[in-house]
Amino acid sequence: MSAALDRSAVAAPARRPRIVHIGLGAFHRAHQAWYTAKADSEWGITAFTGRSATAAAALAPQGGLYTLVTRGSEADEFEVVDSILAAHDGNNLPLLTEKLADPATAILTLTITEAGYRMAAGAGAPRLDLADPSVAADLAELADAYDGRVFAPSALGAAQLVLRTVPARILVGLAARRAGDGWPLAVVSCDNLPDNGSVAEASIVALAEQIDGQLADWIRENVSFVDTSIDRITPRTTDADVATVAAATGFADASPVVTEPFSSWVLCGDFPAGRPDWEKAGAQFVAELEPFERRKLWLLNGAHTLMSFAGQLRGHQTVAQALADEQVSGWVEEFWDAAAAHLQEPELDIPGYRRALRARFGNPRIAHHLAQIAMDGSIKLAARALPVYRAERDAGRDGHAALRLIAAWCEQLAAQHAAGTPIADANAEALVAVLDDAALEAGSTAQSAALVAIIDSRLAGEAEAVDAITALRPGFAN
Ligand SMILES: NC(=O)c1ccc[n+]([C@@H]2O[C@H](COP(=O)([O-])OP(=O)(O)OC[C@H]3O[C@@H](n4cnc5c(N)ncnc54)[C@H](O)[C@@H]3O)[C@@H](O)[C@H]2O)c1
Numbered sequence: 384m385s386a387a388l389d390r391s392a393v394a395a396p397a398r399r400p401r402i403v404h405i406g407l408g409a410f411h412r413a414h415q416a417w418y419t420a421k422a423d424s425e426w427g428i429t430a431f432t433g434r435s436a437t438a439a440a441a442l443a444p445q446g447g448l449y450t451l452v453t454r455g456s457e458a459d460e461f462e463v464v465d466s467i468l469a470a471h472d473g474n475n476l477p478l479l480t481e482k483l484a485d486p487a488t489a490i491l492t493l494t495i496t497e498a499g500y501r502m503a504a505g506a507g508a509p510r511l512d513l514a515d516p517s518v519a520a521d522l523a524e525l526a527d528a529y530d531g532r533v534f535a536p537s538a539l540g541a542a543q544l545v546l547r548t549v550p551a552r553i554l555v556g557l558a559a560r561r562a563g564d565g566w567p568l569a570v571v572s573c574d575n576l577p578d579n580g581s582v583a584e585a586s587i588v589a590l591a592e593q594i595d596g597q598l599a600d601w602i603r604e605n606v607s608f609v610d611t612s613i614d615r616i617t618p619r620t621t622d623a624d625v626a627t628v629a630a631a632t633g634f635a636d637a638s639p640v641v642t643e644p645f646s647s648w649v650l651c652g653d654f655p656a657g658r659p660d661w662e663k664a665g666a667q668f669v670a671e672l673e674p675f676e677r678r679k680l681w682l683l684n685g686a687h688t689l690m691s692f693a694g695q696l697r698g699h700q701t702v703a704q705a706l707a708d709e710q711v712s713g714w715v716e717e718f719w720d721a722a723a724a725h726l727q728e729p730e731l732d733i734p735g736y737r738r739a740l741r742a743r744f745g746n747p748r749i750a751h752h753l754a755q756i757a758m759d760g761s762i763k764l765a766a767r768a769l770p771v772y773r774a775e776r777d778a779g780r781d782g783h784a785a786l787r788l789i790a791a792w793c794e795q796l797a798a799q800h801a802a803g804t805p806i807a808d809a810n811a812e813a814l815v816a817v818l819d820d821a822a823l824e825a826g827s828t829a830q831s832a833a834l835v836a837i838i839d840s841r842l843a844g845e846a847e848a849v850d851a852i853t854a855l856r857p858g859f860a861n
Pocket residue numbers: 405406407408409410411432433434435438494495496497498499500549573574575576613614615616617618
């Protein structure tokens with residue numbers, strides 16, 4: 384029989400809760416929590432889920448401990464990670480507020496997915512989508528609860544303030560911090576989107592502006608929003624992974640995490656209240672993040688996005704299977720060639736990065752499911768296909784390699800809809816409305832334009848691009 388995981392199983396260093404995390408998914412536990420555990424014996428994490436309470440319910444009985452399985456192409460390595468000190472339901476707003484207001488808290492990290500920031504689609508500076516129904520509902524709740532300094536603590540105690548979005552919950556915590564000791568804080572977004580720190584800032588400050596300009600000013604002056612490029616392929620844990628851990632370690636871990644050996648964390652920004660020595664675990668602090676960010680988002684995430692749609696259309700389930708398909712592999716290389724033409728900084732070592740990516744994607748022992756990666760395509764394509772397309776056009780080329788990502792997305796949506804499979808996308812309602820519209824024939828230019836408009840209205844108005852996308856759409860059949 385397997386033993387329960389408890390803190391007697393680890394060295395139990397004297398960690399103090401100094402980091403709050405929101406979005407207790409697999410990636411946080413393979414990445415930021417692992418860096419913290421490796422780098423420092425004093426910093427600990429109080430983790431909150433992003434939406435449902437499920438991850439906290441699994442982790443809380445284990446005191447936040449879990450097994451990290453590092454899955455190489457030949458074998459697995461197992462370690463118990465001890466940096467998460469407590470795991471809570473993110474809907475517990477009073478507790479989240481208390482932790483964010485606590486002077487001991489120096490850092491808030493986030494992995495809430497791209498959709499979690501509630502940004503409006505389209506080019507230009509990141510902008511909160513004030514028309515999003517959840518944002519609008521939260522703003523109404525916030526306005527009702529605000530007493531000029533904090534969001535009605537008595538109502539909080541009675542759980543009367545129910546907020547749907549993470550930025551709104553953070554705002555409640557920041558107001559309480561300001562009203563208390565007013566100590567500064569670093570907010571570190573670890574989601575795959577360009578300028579992730581600026582996006583987090585734009586989202587939270589825009590909410591604050593709607594409530595109280597002075598609160599918004601306090602946030603601008605006292606909260607540092609750190610930009611990061613984060614990288615470690617971490618698929619969803621399966622029942623087989625749980626069984627593997629029990630057999631190999633003897634621990635009945637209800638919530639292990641499987642990840643790859645490679646890991647990278649590049650950060651740019653200030654930590655006014657201190658931070659762990661994450662460099663000891665390999666993190667890099669740089670003055671300019673953008674080249675690293677573009678390399679990772681375009682080459683890794685762009686290729687993942689392409690494979691997630693094109694691979695599924697060709698009957699594959701995992702990244703490794705898709706890459707083994709010569710046709711898909713050729714499209715990935717073509718997209719990488721287009722992107723690489725705009726990644727010229729020598730320190731980026733694009734040939735080496737591409738070689739390493741091929742090996743990582745091809746790891747036969749990591750089953751990274753294309754359906755998981757394909758989620759929220761309407762939000763991701765704007766940051767992965769569009770910049771490469773625009774750069775190619777500026778260089779006098781047609782940009783078809785980047786448009787292929789969008790064509791594959793249109794086709795995959797149409798195929799899923801025809802099969803009656805629900806569309807896992809934050810804009811699913813708008814996408815389904817287009818796919819249901821009898822006036823927009825399947826595969827037609829008009830349908831492509833209507834789908835593209837959900838990603839980027841400017842691109843939808845460019846006839847040459849929409850025609851090219853429409854022409855590419857039938858090309859994914861096996
Ligand atoms: N898994 C990876 O390989 C990987 C690598 C690099 C970066 N990331 C980033 O981390 C994010 C999370 O990945 P994961 O593997 O942990 O996924 P996961 O499915 O295990 O966890 C997702 C987390 O985000 C929360 N969430 C989802 N949608 C949300 C929303 N609309 N608002 C608030 N919270 C929401 C969930 O509650 C959960 O806590 C990704 O979206 C990506 O931006 C993941």
